[in-house]
Amino acid sequence: MIMRKALALPLVSILSLIILWELSVDYFDVPKFLLPAPSLILCALIDNQELFLQSTINTLTITISALLAALFSGIFLALCFSLSRTFEAAFYPLAVILQVTPIVAVAPLVLIWVGIDNVNRALIIIAWLAAFFPILSNMSAGLKSVDRTLNDLFKLYGASNWQRFHLLLWPTAMPYLLASLKVSGGLALIGTVVAEFVAGSGGAQGLAWRILEAGNRLQTEKMFAGLLLLAIIGMIIFYAFSLLEYRLLKYRR
Amino acid sequence: MIMRKALALPLVSILSLIILWELSVDYFDVPKFLLPAPSLILCALIDNQELFLQSTINTLTITISALLAALFSGIFLALCFSLSRTFEAAFYPLAVILQVTPIVAVAPLVLIWVGIDNVNRALIIIAWLAAFFPILSNMSAGLKSVDRTLNDLFKLYGASNWQRFHLLLWPTAMPYLLASLKVSGGLALIGTVVAEFVAGSGGAQGLAWRILEAGNRLQTEKMFAGLLLLAIIGMIIFYAFSLLEYRLLKYRR
Amino acid sequence: DGITFATDWKAQAEHGGFYQALANGYYQAEGLKVTIRPGGPGSDNPRLLAAGALDIAIASNSFQPINMLSAGVDVKVVMASFQKDPQILMLHPDDPADSFDQLQGRPIFISDAAIAAFWPWMKSKFGYKDQQIRKYTYSLAPWLVNKGTVQEGYVSSEPFSARQAGITPKVLLFADAGYPGYSGMVMVNNSYLKDNRQTVTAFVRASIKGWIDYLYGDPAPANKLILHDNPEMTPELLSFAINEIRSRGIAGDKETLGSMSVTRWETFYKEMSNLGAVEKGVNVNNLLVPDLVPGLIHD
Amino acid sequence: MTNQSITLKDLSFAYDDIHPILTGLSWDIQKGHIYSLLGKSGCGKSTLLRLIAGLETPDKGSVDIQTNTPPAFVFQEPALLPWASVYHNIKLPVSLGAASASTAEIESYISLLGLDGLEDRYPAQLSGGQKMRVSIARALTQKAEILLLDEPFAALDEPLRFELNDLLLSLQDRLKMTVIFVTHSVYEAAYLADAAVVLNMGKLQSILPLDHNRSLPSSKQRSSHQFADNAARIFRALEEA
Amino acid sequence: MTNQSITLKDLSFAYDDIHPILTGLSWDIQKGHIYSLLGKSGCGKSTLLRLIAGLETPDKGSVDIQTNTPPAFVFQEPALLPWASVYHNIKLPVSLGAASASTAEIESYISLLGLDGLEDRYPAQLSGGQKMRVSIARALTQKAEILLLDEPFAALDEPLRFELNDLLLSLQDRLKMTVIFVTHSVYEAAYLADAAVVLNMGKLQSILPLDHNRSLPSSKQRSSHQFADNAARIFRALEEA
């Protein structure tokens, strides 16, 4: 029941938004290059479905790779940080620097580093840069929230670091990790798009390409079709993690 | 003692990185357009100090405004979501859409909306878009982590919503909020820079312009001076929140 | 009342004429209060103009106004700063190639704007493939370290930066290979034009005067403004750029500076629409205003 | 009839479909009486208190409370705010407007519970018994008409427990509140309660009225015949369960 | 000498500079004995157990343990993993390789503690006493040589408590482990312990050896003269504190 409601309501809200949009574009006579009507966007999507499908697959592939990389690296770094205060003090600043360095500025460096023929690798690295920090930050906070007595219990049992991690730290940090995944899922997606903007090649054309090309030609309905696909992917990622959260945390309280 | 160590180590690690950098640029004869030596960067910074100071102030102003806006809106939305499942189901998707929409695509809309002459307002809105989602997501997770018995206690006392918020929910969610602030602080900064790229007119003089135009003109040491300033601001924001975290959570366990 | 003129990048020599007109008071003499609003990589003049947020702005290339027209924006082009588009491809000095058609299969660093505009033309004209595209995000570094790659740019800008890095590149000008577009055009929202014909006329007159003065007189007043507006600009780059514009005839003859020909627009459109680079069924004549400034538009 | 403060009628409750906890329980709780609630671990004592407090909704039946102030509840766990000092934890009902104790009163409860000097500590810096005492102090500041205590003294040493038993009696004597307290100590029940109530199989198995001679000093009462008799009767009732 | 399993020498410990908890405490803990540790709430009993277990480091003095397996510890709070079922919580020491109980053994402890049918529940779905029993079961599966129990039975009803007391005695009889258990119940101490130890003002105030006639059935023992005598002696020691 709850799940059905949780599914129905967003649909209803989005649908009513779309209807409102369609009507007000019509009513206020909004120029279509500013905000095209949803019906036009849908047409653009259907007219170019094969193109969009391929682009979506390309973007999605990079997004998922980057998200996985962010997940593993974020968790791993957070773990290292939790094991050694010294390591944390020494390397956290570098993570912060990576986070606040504009992607346009690093993109050329990344491209040079991986070689201009490995565009996809460059895209993954750039999208990873965008996605990994929330996971690191939240995982660190999660690891710090470990219950003192449970910690003592594990000490008492002489648990190995690995046991401590997967039986105590991991489940403790889970709510934090899940919250960050919802953030990083979106960031990996948007990071991929930005990466395609700054480092993409003409070979594998992701959604960024579609959006940009359409935008440059003022084919705004086509551009919005690309944005729509992005929104849908973002939503799928977000609700997948929400579902996971619901499943995993159900028995906690 | 702990605090002193926590301060000294990052400094040491950054310093040794810089020295390594200087030496290897020299040793490997790295062309300066690729990676200028730290000494050159410092010179560029000093030579253009007034310019950089002004740019830093501009960027910082936008960043802080956007971060504050993200903080209040994120917390407020998360609260509304926690009060009403219906509201959450209806509006969370919109927040997700906002997160995954590329800034380049929305920038013109924002610019048109606030008026082309209110560039700063457009910048704040765009940077806010980048920063607010982690706060919302973490705050939501934090609000869900409320202890059941404490919740019962407040119910029993007939606490008002406001009391429940500031005496129970707020402190419960604090560790989550602080983790997200570390993320959003950086995102607000980088969001400001991106906003300056996409919406700033060349007249507005934030750090983005120093970085982009210097990069374009291959004045790489000047570009890195801009990046350095960004890194420093990012670090200050991050460590300010870390300190706050340390202070606020000291007595918890 | 004032008039805000939006350019397509930070202040540079490519906007020199407008700055000269401003600096020497040519606009003022016409009774105009002009503000120049520099653009950047994300500035989207066509969309802002289409949405009515801007009235008058630079069109970087001939594609922009045509795309606007085909999207249903009522826009007019009233002058062209450059008769030749300053777009180039740049090669490393020791590169064996010395013409466009020898660059098939080579990685080309090319900006988003160019991809949407020139790329289809280059593809069909020289047999390039999408796979060659590498994004140019306003840093020459990837090109500099990768011998054998090709770099897109402006004749008046990128070669200078390359020289700063110790490389004197080979330069291939699109226009020399038959690219028929104008550049640095002034485009105006037609509804604005209707109500402010006098103002626009005066603006064009003053701007042309500024350009002539900038290229053939003393460019110092404009340069001072440019250097002030853009701290990364250098006097050396400015004089390099002016020299390139002059010596390559980018702005055409002194006498016909600013003018456009209907036939050339039509040629451009025919070629590009045949390539599929722009939509079919647009009448480019609708872009032009024949007697706004007498003699500026000819057949 | 007018001196009934709580009426439970035909209460049924279950957390899930398989294990019924309460099955048609009825109880007329008299105003100003002290009840001790006994029963096997896991039989539903805490659940019953939660139902009375309105923290759970019965599946069937009704809970009827005639009172103006919210009941005071000492949960089985201390339930303290980890981020608030001992003092602020105790003051919580006052801060929330659910009670109106003066600073002097709050301080007197702190003293009575032996928490002097710990006011500025945080819960994480307290021993188990100290935490429980903070929770008791918090409930007392409320000066509620109904007191629901879930094993409040289980974590305390015997002398302190005796002291607090007497504290409760004297407060009750003054304020005439209705007290229901869960305990596992038969002797505590025998000493404190006006009636011992045994919960078993989802119903009240027996309600044993107990006699006391409160005029005697407490140590005398604890060694009196009456006391031994009370305890024996409770033991017997429990054994039947 | 050889039958000492733990030696505490001149232990001092404090959490902060102002409140010393232990001040030069010494204690020779005999192998295979059951000690009950009594003392005022907040006097440092839990802290002492933590020191013995090595969870705190003494400021001065030493803790010397001759044992191969880690001690089993029942904390004052249940300390269960909220995300693990009852069964997996009990199995934790085995999962961590700190003990090697078979599945049958684990199930037998579950039965002995009356937790049958609750194996798949999560801690949040248990009553207070049930949680504590899970914690006790977990400690027992460890089959450790040293058992440190911090008020393990405080949350349990008297009949169950008696049962578990006897379970502990029979296990001890078989396995000869050293047991230190904190309790507030003088009667429990009097029945279970070989010696009652009173902690006061940071030192062991007294160590009272207690006599039992374990050949009698438990109910007989509980009403024996010896038992009453043991209890009286402990009461007296506590009063001195």
Ligand SMILES: Nc1ncnc2c1ncn2[C@@H]1O[C@H](COP(=O)(O)OP(=O)(O)OP(=O)(O)O)[C@@H](O)[C@H]1O
């Ligand atoms: N983290 C801490 N910081 C400061 N003081 C503490 C801390 N933990 C415990 N204390 C203090 O140390 C003293 C001893 O605590 P301990 O938990 O050992 O008492 P206890 O004898 O087990 O009491 P109880 O019977 O109430 O459980 C108490 O007065 C307590 O306030």
Ligand SMILES: Nc1ncnc2c1ncn2[C@@H]1O[C@H](COP(=O)(O)OP(=O)(O)OP(=O)(O)O)[C@@H](O)[C@H]1O
């Ligand atoms: N959230 C829950 N979901 C399912 N069952 C629950 C839940 N909470 C408690 N129970 C079950 O309900 C029964 C009654 O629990 P309750 O806490 O009322 O017992 P109790 O009498 O207070 O026991 P104790 O003396 O051990 O505290 C127990 O068997 C328990 O397992």
Ligand SMILES: [Mg+2]
């Ligand atoms: Mg209970």
Ligand SMILES: [Mg+2]
């Ligand atoms: Mg204790």
